[in-house]
Amino acid sequence: MKPILMQFDTDALPSSFDRVVAVDAGVEQLFSYGNVNGENVTGLVHGAIFTRGPADLKHTAIFIGGSNVLEGERLLNKVTKTFFGPMRVSVMMDSNGCNTTAAAAVAIAKKHMKLEGASAIVLGATGPVGQRVSELLALEKAEVTLVSRTLDRAESTRDAIRARFPDARINRSSASTPEETEAACSGHQLVFAAGAAGICFLTEGSLARIEGLKLAVDLNAVPPVGIADISPMDKATDKSGVICYGALGVGGLKMKVHKQAIRSLFANNDQVLETQPIYELALQVAGL
Amino acid sequence: MKPILMQFDTDALPSSFDRVVAVDAGVEQLFSYGNVNGENVTGLVHGAIFTRGPADLKHTAIFIGGSNVLEGERLLNKVTKTFFGPMRVSVMMDSNGCNTTAAAAVAIAKKHMKLEGASAIVLGATGPVGQRVSELLALEKAEVTLVSRTLDRAESTRDAIRARFPDARINRSSASTPEETEAACSGHQLVFAAGAAGICFLTEGSLARIEGLKLAVDLNAVPPVGIADISPMDKATDKSGVICYGALGVGGLKMKVHKQAIRSLFANNDQVLETQPIYELALQVAGL
Amino acid sequence: MKPILMQFDTDALPSSFDRVVAVDAGVEQLFSYGNVNGENVTGLVHGAIFTRGPADLKHTAIFIGGSNVLEGERLLNKVTKTFFGPMRVSVMMDSNGCNTTAAAAVAIAKKHMKLEGASAIVLGATGPVGQRVSELLALEKAEVTLVSRTLDRAESTRDAIRARFPDARINRSSASTPEETEAACSGHQLVFAAGAAGICFLTEGSLARIEGLKLAVDLNAVPPVGIADISPMDKATDKSGVICYGALGVGGLKMKVHKQAIRSLFANNDQVLETQPIYELALQVAGL
Numbered sequence: 001m002k003p004i005l006m007q008f009d010t011d012a013l014p015s016s017f018d019r020v021v022a023v024d025a026g027v028e029q030l031f032s033y034g035n036v037n038g039e040n041v042t043g044l045v046h047g048a049i050f051t052r053g054p055a056d057l058k059h060t061a062i063f064i065g066g067s068n069v070l071e072g073e074r075l076l077n078k079v080t081k082t083f084f085g086p087m088r089v090s091v092m093m094d095s096n097g098c099n100t101t102a103a104a105a106v107a108i109a110k111k112h113m114k115l116e117g118a119s120a121i122v123l124g125a126t127g128p129v130g131q132r133v134s135e136l137l138a139l140e141k142a143e144v145t146l147v148s149r150t151l152d153r154a155e156s157t158r159d160a161i162r163a164r165f166p167d168a169r170i171n172r173s174s175a176s177t178p179e180e181t182e183a184a185c186s187g188h189q190l191v192f193a194a195g196a197a198g199i200c201f202l203t204e205g206s207l208a209r210i211e212g213l214k215l216a217v218d219l220n221a222v223p224p225v226g227i228a229d230i231s232p233m234d235k236a237t238d239k240s241g242v243i244c245y246g247a248l249g250v251g252g253l254k255m256k257v258h259k260q261a262i263r264s265l266f267a268n269n270d271q272v273l274e275t276q277p278i279y280e281l282a283l284q285v286a287g288l
Numbered sequence: 289m290k291p292i293l294m295q296f297d298t299d300a301l302p303s304s305f306d307r308v309v310a311v312d313a314g315v316e317q318l319f320s321y322g323n324v325n326g327e328n329v330t331g332l333v334h335g336a337i338f339t340r341g342p343a344d345l346k347h348t349a350i351f352i353g354g355s356n357v358l359e360g361e362r363l364l365n366k367v368t369k370t371f372f373g374p375m376r377v378s379v380m381m382d383s384n385g386c387n388t389t390a391a392a393a394v395a396i397a398k399k400h401m402k403l404e405g406a407s408a409i410v411l412g413a414t415g416p417v418g419q420r421v422s423e424l425l426a427l428e429k430a431e432v433t434l435v436s437r438t439l440d441r442a443e444s445t446r447d448a449i450r451a452r453f454p455d456a457r458i459n460r461s462s463a464s465t466p467e468e469t470e471a472a473c474s475g476h477q478l479v480f481a482a483g484a485a486g487i488c489f490l491t492e493g494s495l496a497r498i499e500g501l502k503l504a505v506d507l508n509a510v511p512p513v514g515i516a517d518i519s520p521m522d523k524a525t526d527k528s529g530v531i532c533y534g535a536l537g538v539g540g541l542k543m544k545v546h547k548q549a550i551r552s553l554f555a556n557n558d559q560v561l562e563t564q565p566i567y568e569l570a571l572q573v574a575g576l
Numbered sequence: 577m578k579p580i581l582m583q584f585d586t587d588a589l590p591s592s593f594d595r596v597v598a599v600d601a602g603v604e605q606l607f608s609y610g611n612v613n614g615e616n617v618t619g620l621v622h623g624a625i626f627t628r629g630p631a632d633l634k635h636t637a638i639f640i641g642g643s644n645v646l647e648g649e650r651l652l653n654k655v656t657k658t659f660f661g662p663m664r665v666s667v668m669m670d671s672n673g674c675n676t677t678a679a680a681a682v683a684i685a686k687k688h689m690k691l692e693g694a695s696a697i698v699l700g701a702t703g704p705v706g707q708r709v710s711e712l713l714a715l716e717k718a719e720v721t722l723v724s725r726t727l728d729r730a731e732s733t734r735d736a737i738r739a740r741f742p743d744a745r746i747n748r749s750s751a752s753t754p755e756e757t758e759a760a761c762s763g764h765q766l767v768f769a770a771g772a773a774g775i776c777f778l779t780e781g782s783l784a785r786i787e788g789l790k791l792a793v794d795l796n797a798v799p800p801v802g803i804a805d806i807s808p809m810d811k812a813t814d815k816s817g818v819i820c821y822g823a824l825g826v827g828g829l830k831m832k833v834h835k836q837a838i839r840s841l842f843a844n845n846d847q848v849l850e851t852q853p854i855y856e857l858a859l860q861v862a863g864l
Contacts, residue, residue, distance in 0.1 A: 048304060335595065
């Protein structure tokens with residue numbers, strides 16, 4: 001029985017990026033759908049679960065993608081609610097690469113230093129990738145400071161993380177200028193920049209000035225980057241004593257994690273690969 | 289030369305159900321199109337008939353599907369009219385599973401009893417599946433009673449069947465409540481329920497009360513079912529002396545017929561697999 | 577690493593014709609997109625160039641098609657502008673079959689006679705195929721006369737060809753009736769008809785009356801054909817001493833060229849297969 005991956009994309013044209021990765025992960029039969037939403041997804045899921053016998057459902061899987069992470073989360077929720085009893089297939093959600101990117105970034109940090117008890121600060125913490133990086137740092141028992149333009153905006157992210165990890169040590173900090181951001185970073189060992197394209201959090205020379213900083217990861221590949229001292233190609237590059245990673249430097253591991261996640265969907269029919277399971281895969285792929 | 293199946297679906301998103309079945313029938317290259325209609329189908333058909341030499345056209349075939357059976361019928365008509373001379377490919381129409389479902393239901397009935405001369409009643413006879421069940425029962429020379437809410441509505445179905453089988457013994461009956469329906473069923477050996485989702489034709493206990501009833505098939509899988517005594521999983525289940533089939537009980541044969549029909553499309557380039565040819569396949573698959 | 581062809585089609589439904597040809601050229605993984613335009617194509621191209629390492633980018637390629645040649649040209653321009661440095665894949669443009677048709681037509685003419693210095697006239701020279709036929713004749717150093725309804729309309733075509741071939745000998749001629757067209761053809765050795773469907777340039781008996789004519793190619797397959805003396809199936813057919821080709825007579829070579837062009841996309845990652853490179857392929861395929 002041939003493995004089938006159904007790609008449910010919330011954009012009009014299903015991501016060609018996700019399609020290439022699926023093929024390179026060994027998928028032969030890829031059913032790509034664009035404009036998938038909460039209404040039309042039910043019939044697609046029925047087609048996934050009602051066509052093969054329960055013992056063969058592990059040969060069918062679903063990938064949820066698209067540029068809008070919130071829509072992807074809603075779609076994942078709808079898809080899993082359509083399943084019942086043994087009538088389910090494994091599903092992965094990685095809209096805009098949010099889960100594989102966050103997982104790769106935190107796994108890379110763990111490769112360089114002990115995260116438990118470490119002091120980490122996340123810039124752009126309220127965005128989809130920033131939230132996920134923060135959640136994974138909390139999972140690793142780091143002390144996480146969420147930075148956003150106003151304290152209010154960081155609250156829902158903090159609450160969401162605390163709902164999963166009641167003991168998580170989460171701080172909030174507001175910063176609306178590079179100067180304020182640099183001040184907020186002082187004393188932290190790790191900084192992650194996960195802002196939207198076009199937002200520069202830390203200007204040139206910041207890394208050398210932030211006290212105690214050991215590792216900096218900038219997940220924005222499009223200029224201007226989020227941390228001016230980091231270039232997208234940086235990969236464990238030492239800059240003023242700080243280990244630096246740019247978006248493409250993280251990208252190699254991210255791609256491996258994405259492919260491994262696709263492959264593992266077909267191991268059985270009841271997986272839901274979102275942030276944490278994908279992080280577990282990232283640790284395996286990174287040899288941790 | 290690789291076999292290619294072109295899926296023309298009248299819905300916006302081409303059915304994932306039909307795609308899985310096509311792959312499981314051995315199709316490697318499946319071209320799935322959504323939103324196909326009488327206007328844009330011509331170019332698609334030209335792409336099917338003008339790309340390979342006449343001797344190789346049997347390696348290309350068309351599957352017409354979608355939730356709207358009437359639109360599917362119109363599309364089939366347009367597709368076959370676009371063919372000319374040897375420039376044609378085999379085509380199958382099974383919008384909403386109408387043909388494979390009706391074929392499987394009647395083949396199952398034939399497995400249990402002689403249909404020629406038998407007295408059968410079809411509830412929801414004016415819908416797409418009900419019409420097809422009635423037509424196949426007429427083909428088998430059963431005496432068929434078409435039930436609908438008003439006598440008028442059953443007339444076009446009766447006329448359509450008589451156009452094909454002038455000697456067919458077709459009765460009409462109207463019933464708008466479970467009580468009237470139960471009364472109409474009295475004395476019939478076979479009852480088929482082919483209504484839309486949500487319509488309950490016969491309430492609990494009906495099967496035991498209908499005089500002379502031997503076999504009952506309910507083709508609705510979504511609760512409430514069409515015959516309250518039958519559950520979707522029933523498969524030759526004896527209930528008060530009546531052999532009962534639910535939608536999923538018919539589903540196993542239906543799926544086999546669907547796959548066999550897809551495979552047989554590639555035997556030559558001039559088949560039109562609709563109700564009766566698909567029924568012939570169902571009899572073969574059922575070993576009849 | 578599996579070869580992937582991404583089909584970017586400017587029509588809503590990606591051409592089934594181009595899909596079959598791609599499969600018959602050996603493509604296993606074909607990503608077909610409809611409604612592709614200058615805005616949404618950027619993300620699709622990024623998915624092509626950012627997923628595989630530079631050394632493997634030759635295993636991914638892009639095909640641009642659709643019924644509107646001008647939109648296809650704009651899309652090709654946008655696609656190639658999205659590439660940068662080594663981040664590129666090979667791309668072919670053949671909207672409405674314009675390039676493969678023109679290439680096959682001129683290659684066939686070259687098979688029969690020396691084109692250098694020959695006198696050729698192109699009817700419908702301002703349309704997409706006519707422009708390309710004219711350009712390839714200029715490349716072969718034929719003396720080309722462009723015919724359109726008014727002299728003005730032929731000017732941009734002439735200027736475009738002269739921009740590429742400053743020494744090209746290009747004449748313009750206007751003709752709005754079959755009589756004027758026949759008169760314009762007098763003395764030319766080759767005539768190509770490349771008009772839109774429904775336009776008849778030369779009425780019955782014209783070929784016998786045109787002085788000095790040796791070869792006539794009509795690229796319109798839909799009746800009424802462009803040259804009434806030629807039928808679509810004509811393939812090197814002698815009519816009144818003129819070698820005649822109809823659209824289907826050219827079609828065999830056209831299909832071979834199309835397939836060969838698709839195959840050659842995967843030789844490396846920096847080809848742009850438009851009019852002239854496709855003509856070079858046509859000469860190879862024709863054994864010239």
